[in-house]
Amino acid sequence: MRGPGRHLNRRLEVWRPTTVDDGYGGQETALVQQPGTVRGKVDQPSNADRMLAAQANSKHDHTVFLLPRADVRRGDELRGTDALGQEQAFRVLAVVQPSTPVYSKALCQLIQKAGG
Secondary structure: OOOHHHHOOEEEEEEEEEEEEOOOOOEEEEEEEEEEEEEEEEEOOOHHHHHHHHHOOOOOOEEEEEOOOOOOOOOOEEEEEOOOOOEEEEEEEEEEOOOOOOOEEEEEEEOOOOOO
8 A cells, every 4th residue: 555645746845943143143033944845735624624723713724744754843834836836835833643643734824925
């Protein structure tokens, strides 16, 4: 039987918040691209996921399925293009795994571009 990897049809860059020097003796947080990419499948959340998100006042509007060992964390940003070639960015709100770690599920919020 084949694993879930064949369904992960997108390559996504991982951008992670990192503390960097601001050049004035202080520090600021900036998103820094992590090496390589992760494979993922971006889905709209199920009705059950939407209901749970609404009850929790969550901004979860997309689910990204990843390989279980993908280094993706809460606070990261996943960037890539959709099937139409449109650039997309998703803020990771949480990462969860089922009891049998066949995949990881990143609960994300689509970041809309200004004026878009």
